Amino acid sequence: MSVRSSTPASRSATANGVTGSVVQASRAAPTAGRALRVLELVASDPARPWKLAEVQRQLGYSHGNLHAIAATLVAMGYLRRDDHSRGYRLGPALLGLGRAARELYSAVDCAEPELRRLARDLGTETHAATRTGAEILVVARYGPPLPEGDGVRVGLRIPLTPPMGSTLMAWAPPDEVDRYLASATPDVPVARLERIRGALQQVRRRGYSVHVFTGPRQALDEAASRAVEEGMEEAGGQLATLAHQLADYDYLPPDPSRSHIHEGVQLSAPVFGPTGEVELSVGVVFAGSDLDPAVVVRAPEALLEAAAAATRALGGRPPGD
Numbered sequence: 001m002s003v004r005s006s007t008p009a010s011r012s013a014t015a016n017g018v019t020g021s022v023v024q025a026s027r028a029a030p031t032a033g034r035a036l037r038v039l040e041l042v043a044s045d046p047a048r049p050w051k052l053a054e055v056q057r058q059l060g061y062s063h064g065n066l067h068a069i070a071a072t073l074v075a076m077g078y079l080r081r082d083d084h085s086r087g088y089r090l091g092p093a094l095l096g097l098g099r100a101a102r103e104l105y106s107a108v109d110c111a112e113p114e115l116r117r118l119a120r121d122l123g124t125e126t127h128a129a130t131r132t133g134a135e136i137l138v139v140a141r142y143g144p145p146l147p148e149g150d151g152v153r154v155g156l157r158i159p160l161t162p163p164m165g166s167t168l169m170a171w172a173p174p175d176e177v178d179r180y181l182a183s184a185t186p187d188v189p190v191a192r193l194e195r196i197r198g199a200l201q202q203v204r205r206r207g208y209s210v211h212v213f214t215g216p217r218q219a220l221d222e223a224a225s226r227a228v229e230e231g232m233e234e235a236g237g238q239l240a241t242l243a244h245q246l247a248d249y250d251y252l253p254p255d256p257s258r259s260h261i262h263e264g265v266q267l268s269a270p271v272f273g274p275t276g277e278v279e280l281s282v283g284v285v286f287a288g289s290d291l292d293p294a295v296v297v298r299a300p301e302a303l304l305e306a307a308a309a310a311t312r313a314l315g316g317r318p319p320g321d
Contacts, residue, residue: 034061035069039078042090044155049087105130107271107279108140110313114306115282119143121302122295125151125285128271129168131278134183136165139280146287159240162188162196166211167268167281170203171319187241207304213264213287267299269307276319282307 041058042050056066070088073079077093102109108128115126119142128140129152138156145151158164162184169180177200181193188196203209264287271280284303286296311317 031065031069034059034065035073038066038069038073039090039094040155042079042088046090049082049085049089051085051087055088105139105279107273107310107314111271111280111282111306111310112140112142114310114313115140115142118284118302118306122284122299124295126283126306127152127285128280128282130280131160131165131168134160136160136168136281146285151285151287157239161240162193163199165281166196166200166203166209167270167283168278170200170209171270171272171276171278208267208269208300208307211266211268213266265296267303269303270318271307271310271314272316272318274315274317276317276321279314279316280310282310 037059074081077091079088080091081088111128119126125143125146127138129136129138136158138152138154141154162181266283266285268281268283270278271282273279284299
């Protein structure tokens with residue numbers, strides 16, 4: 001999939017500055033990016049021994065370039081080559097990186113027992129996502145599998161652009177909210193952006209967000225999943241366009257009671273860090289034709305309790321407390 005650098009997502013990735021610093025495309029290191037894409041692709045199915053030819057078909061890199069990347073990753077322990085199958089799997093060096101990352105981002109560990117309990121009690125998927133640059137990254141998932149296309153997967157990346165990421169942005173400072181909304185122009189009319197601003201205020205008042213599944217949302221999730229599975233580079237433009245299309249729908253209903261349960265719904269709540277910032281968005285998804293309305297109705301209170309417990313375990317607090 002080829003996406004031109006002049007797309008709205010490319011502008012938002014370099015200009016919206018929602019959190020952290022975003023590396024501009026002109027300063028990015030292509031070889032480093034390709035090596036990370038190889039690791040992400042192998043991690044998308046870690047039990048499978050990935051043949052170099054399979055990786056090449058998925059990523060489209062030249063044989064010589066890919067062979068050099070794989071050899072370097074094997075030498076450094078980030079990949080391991082199986083002599084019998086001649087396939088590649090994740091290497092032991094990633095254990096140290098993963099352990100260090102979990103110590104630094106302990107919110108996931110604090111939220112895990114609450115999300116597992118919530119998934120068991122509600123009988124559906126729960127997950128956690130965080131902000132990374134100008135993207136939303138799914139970092140954990142628990143519970144039973146949902147109908148194909150309705151759940152999320154760890155490693156999924158979605159542009160942090162309106163109306164996506166409402167839970168991550170509802171407690172952000174006003175200047176960050178302004179930059180977040182500006183990342184959707186000129187795709188989304190100003191009137192619709194102001195409607196989204198109002199929806200963020202509603203999310204902050206009630207403590208959680210409600211996302212109603214629509215056709216564009218399903219297309220967005222499918223495209224984001226393909227980007228992970230196939231290691232597609234520069235997929236952000238298409239994903240941002242699909243995200244912006246959701247602004248034409250009642251994706252963030254101001255009143256949760258108006259949600260069309262038969263279409264599927266996702267509820268999300270914040271886990272706050274020690275200084276009142278949103279560390280994680282934790283969510284629960286209801287989808288499929290056999291939804292129990294009674295379970296969906298009690299889900300918001302259960303979700304808020306789980307998010308509050310994770311916040312306490314992290315030593316966090318809501319802003320203003």
